[in-house]
Every structure is written in structure tokens, then in C-alpha cells.
Amino acid sequence: MNRILLVVLLLLAFALIGYNTTVLDFERPFEGESFIAIICIIASLCAIVLLLIFNTARKIQKRIDEES
Template sequence: MNKILLLVLLVLALVLIGYNSTVVNFEKPLEGDSLVALICIVASLCAIILLLIFNAARKIQKKIDGES
């Protein structure tokens, strides 16, 4: 995966978190559109974590290949 694609996906996930945090009704967060927004926020956070794990694994693989 290209570094630019990784950064674009990370920025997209952050934008989704920002937008969905404006949709959440903090007085009733588990009703209607607020629940959907919370689910989208959690999904975006999971995507960010997976992208960062993938990036770390790729760096480790490059180091291993460089030593051999």
C-alpha cells in the first residue's frame, strides 16, 4: 500500500469521525441517528487502528527483508 493511499484513508477516517461527532445527540446518544453516528465513529476508529497496524507490519517486513 502506498504511503499516500494510507494517509488519504487515515484522513478520510478522521473526517468521518468529525462529521459523525456533530450528528450525535449527547442527551440521547442511543436513539435514532445518534446510534448510527456512534457506530460509524467506532468503525472509523477500528479502521484507523487497522491501518496503523498494517503500516507497522509493513515496516517490520521491510527491515526483515533488508537483513536477509
């Protein structure tokens, strides 16, 4: 995965978190659109974690290939 693509995907995930935070109703977080916003925030956080894990694994693989 290209580094630019990684940054773009991370920015999109953070933008989704920001947008869904504005939709979230803090008085009733588990009703209606607020519940959907919570699900989208959690999904965006999962995407960020997966992208960072993939990036770390790619760096480790590059170091292993350089050593051998």
C-alpha cells in the first residue's frame, strides 16, 4: 500500500469520526441516528487500528527482507 493512500484513508476515517460526533446526541446516545453514529465511530476506529497494524507489519517485513 502506498504511503499516500494510507494517509488519505486515515484522514477519511478521522473525518468520519468528526462528522459522526456532530450527529451524536449525548442525552440519548442509544436511540435513532445517535446509535448509528456510535456504530460508525467504532467502525472508523477499527479501520484506523487495522491500517496502523498493516503499516507496522509492512515496515517489519521490509526490515526482514533487508537483513536476508
